Amino acid sequence: MKHILPAVLLALAAALPAHAEDPRPLRIGWVQAMANAPALIAEENGYFRDEGLNVELKGFGDGPVIQQAVAGGEIDVAYIGAPPVYQWAARGLDAKIIAKVNYGQAAVIAKTDGPIHALSDLKGKRLAGVNRGSGMDVLLRGYVLKEAAGLSPDADLALSQMPAGNMNAALDTGVVDAAFLWEPFISQSVLRGTGRVVFDVNGALPGYPWYVIAAPAKTLKERPDDLVKLLRANSKAIAFLREHPEEADRIIARSFKLEALRAADGSVVPPEAIVAEARKRLGWSAEIEPSDRAFIQRLIDYSVALGFLDKRLNVDDIIDDSFAAKAAAQR
Known part of the structure; x- marks a missing residue:
């Protein structure tokens, strides 16, 4: 009897697939x-x-x-x-x-009625960004500011670090003059009519x-x-x-x-329209x-x-x- 059990176990093992699915x-x-x-x-x-x-x-x-x-x-x-x-x-x-x-996904936005119309206008201004050394910060400092704008991230403007979810409010209230954001925050600002895109990274570097x-x-x-x-x-x-x-x-x-958002003209923008707007940049x-x-x-x-x-x-x-x-x- 003691020899039968190992034989049965061996037979069962042989019947199992070579690559059994991982249960985890x-x-x-x-x-x-x-x-x-x-x-x-x-x-x-x-x-x-x-x-x-x-x-x-x-x-x-x-x-x-x-x-x-x-x-x-x-x-x-x-x-x-x-x-x-x-x-x-x-x-x-x-x-x-x-x-x-x-x-795609990122862009610099500014107040619709504000003075910033191009990256060069950021000189001497306050720009909201995320944590220093993060991926988005590298993109902002290395490409957007230094390469595309020809600005020193540390000397030519003031960078304020804050969560992305706080940036639109900071822009609306004048705490900052512009923000480096991603979707859906960009589209929410644009569709509300309070912000406009100053620099779309995907427009400058298509398909990045x-x-x-x-x-x-x-x-x-x-x-x-x-x-x-x-x-x-x-x-x-x-x-x-x-x-x-x-x-x-x-x-x-x-x-x-x-x-849903309330646009500047009073119309209601449904949630799915925010996503459709975001597709323009990602x-x-x-x-x-x-x-x-x-x-x-x-x-x-x-x-x-x-x-x-x-x-x-x-x-x-x-x-x-x-x-x-x-x-x-x-x-």
Whole structure:
């Protein structure tokens, strides 16, 4: 009898598939920004489930908080800006970008009836931005101010750091003269008639990448099949955003709890119209193009020049295309 049980167990083991599904949920952290809509669309429309993927979707306010969650083993993969990934690498956290999520999203806005009409008008003014050294701060200081405007971020204007959700109120009340913002805050200001776009980064750099999907080495090694499933679900969500814009806009408006606005002429602007306006400055794409690599390298170089990184990294060292290639082959 004692010889029968091992034989039965061996037979059962042989009958199991070579790659049994991992019973653990894939814990996905995402920055709760409109540009990361593919994450919520994939969840809302069941694309993760359709791929046989059990996920836990966790929203975070910004990239640095997600960085801490990744380092602490609290999440397995992230929808996050590209800058935190190379910042992780510089600090010894081995992680790779495995796909793109979106392009565009940021702009400088000013009061509609104010004196700022171009970037050069920011000299001597007060500009709202986010935390020093963050990805958006690197984009603001390195590209918008130094390169596009020819201004010194530290000498030619006053930069005020504050949460993005507070910037429109600060602009409306005159606490600042302009703000470097992203969606939906830009569109909310524009549609209310209180703000206007002075400089659209996507207009100056069409298709520049921002949010990406990144995973630490542990996930890359232990859960490659789940990452491929994730990328297939991400691609389905992006296709839905492109092919069904009105339905997608309603899902986004509901998920972000956007409220109707009162325009300057007294008309009511429905929530989904805010998303439609935002599409003028952002879009979604999964493929990492050569131009995307070049732009991320540009951000790395800005970070070095600004003193936020001690050494220059090579963008090719933080991108792994193999998971996207497998996902594409299996569609």
